[in-house]
Amino acid sequence: MKIKKLQINIDRVRMIQIIFALIIISVFSYVYMVNMIAFDIAQKGKIINQIALVNSEIGDLELTFIEKKKNLNENLAIEIGLTNKIENETIYVVRGKNTRLTFNE
Secondary structure, eight states, X not given: OHHHHHHHHHHHHHHHHHHHHHHHHHHHHHHHHHHHHHHHHHHHHHHHHHHHHHHHHHHHHHXXXXXXXXXXXXXXXXXXXXXXXXXXXXXXXXXXXXXXXXXXX
């Protein structure tokens, strides 16, 4: 009978240890999850601020582009080298008989 009582006491102690270990693991998991949520929210705030800055920079660049586009004329474009001035030059394309788009011949 003493062995049976000792066996029952060992099982109770073991169950208490398992329950205690589960409680500790649950507490650490909870703290870890809350910590990760807090860091994710902070990271999201930083990303939102970066997006706002980039959108602001894009808006500034668009305004600069519109202003420069208004000031662009043919003389300035030729001076910068954006276009070639073509005067009295005829541009044409010669096609042979094989390139015609017809089914009659």
